[in-house]
Amino acid sequence: MINELLVSLVSRVLGEGKMTARGNRAFHCPLCNHHKPKLEINFTDNKKGHHPWHCWVCNEKGKYLNTLFKKVKALPEHFSELKSLVKTGYQVKDVEVIKYDLKLPEEFIPITNNSKNIIGRQAWVYLKNRGITIEDVEKYNIGYCEYGRYSKMVIIPSYDKNGQLNYYTGRSFEKDPYIKYKNPESSRNIIPNEHLINWNLPLVICEGMFDAIAIKRNAIPLLGKNIQSELMKKIVTSTIEKIYIALDTDAMKQAIRFAEEFINEGKEVYLIDLKEKDPSEMGFYDFTKLIQNTFPLTSYQLMERKLQSI
Ligand SMILES: [Zn+2]
Structure with a gap:
């Protein structure tokens, strides 16, 4: 159960956060001032009164909000409010759960x-x-x-x-x-793990969840070899400029089709030549190197690839 009163208090101290997963909310971290909300706090009530918090950028973390409040120099009234909320879990109001x-x-x-x-x-x-x-x-x-x-x-x-x-x-x-x-x-017609995607940065399209995890940043798995309509709609309507397509060689036909669609939408497309290994087998380091050595696909190259794949 999420402690909404605590969420409200912390939002007054740190500014509005946004919900991520599992009772977590992400805030802008006042300790490193990163421009994205990277300070995650868990608001699920538990017996021990733990509310683990962690900034993914500066790596500051703790078990209790008390320590976070000290670090950000919260006001005395915030501390007393915190004390009342954390100690007496039974005060928590039931909130609407979707x-x-x-x-x-x-x-x-x-x-x-x-x-x-x-x-x-x-x-x-x-x-x-x-x-x-x-x-x-x-x-x-x-x-x-x-x-x-x-x-x-x-x-x-x-x-x-x-x-x-x-x-x-x-x-x-x-x-x-x-x-x-x-x-x-x-339904697979979803955008997998969209809470981890920044639509302003280059996007990597890969096949499976394990590939997305290995790529680490801004990777969306297709959960197969086709782009579902929701994802296609989102990509086409987003301001994303660069798209990396990293599908297995046996999905080359599909990859070329997506590349053409994205190029027609004015996006810059990079077709990653995976050869034998998929990103999860290559690992983060080798995959990143491969990405850096890939150049944008030109219309001429696209045409060539299309002819090859027939
Ligand atoms: Zn930080």
């Missing part, structure tokens, strides 16, 4: 790097071997299931721009799984 059809699997457990549970450890080791860091796990709220429909699968959720769950994918972490991937019966 209901969505989609929920994470009941068996979902967040992944940590120090799980005491064997399956939990297997899940983390699987991710680690794929080059995923514990920061990635937190950023994407990655979890796993021990039982149920998604038994022995890691779950990567997707949230919309307001931080509401709009999709998730399950990927088995067993050695030779009977089924590798499982998804909910829910």
Whole structure:
């Protein structure tokens, strides 16, 4: 349950924040003054009165809002208000909760790097071997299931721009799984993890969630090889100027089709030549190098590529 009174207090101290995910809100960080809201605070009430806060830019963090208030030199009245709100959790008013059809699997457990549970450890080791860091796990709220429909699968959720769950994918972490991937019966016509996208920066279009995680910045997975209409609409109507397309070689036809559509909309398109490896196999470093060595696609090159792909 989100403590809305606390949200209101913190907003008076730090300025309006915006909702991200899991009871978190992001604020402009007064400690490093980054231009984007990178200071995340959790407003979920818990027994211990913890409200973890963390700035993704300057890395200042703490468990209690008290320490944050000290750092930003909040006024005495703010401190007393904080004291009353944090200690007496029962004062919290029930707030309206927006209901969505989609929920994470009941068996979902967040992944940590120090799980005491064997399956939990297997899940983390699987991710680690794929080059995923514990920061990635937190950023994407990655979890796993021990039982149920998604038994022995890691779950990567997707949230919309307001931080509401709009999709998730399950990927088995067993050695030779009977089924590798499982998804909910829910529309894919969404913009995956839009809360992490800055529509003013170059966008990278990739295939899977793991690719997006590996690319780290402003990457949108197609959750397949096609661009869904919602995403297409958003890209075309956005002010985004540069688009990098990083699809597997077996999706070259689609990639060329998207490239043509974007070029016709006045965007600058970069067709990334992935050769054998996908971004999640290459890792952040090699992929970034590849991106830096790719030049904008000209109409002539596009035509050439079209002829080649027939
Ligand atoms: Zn900061």
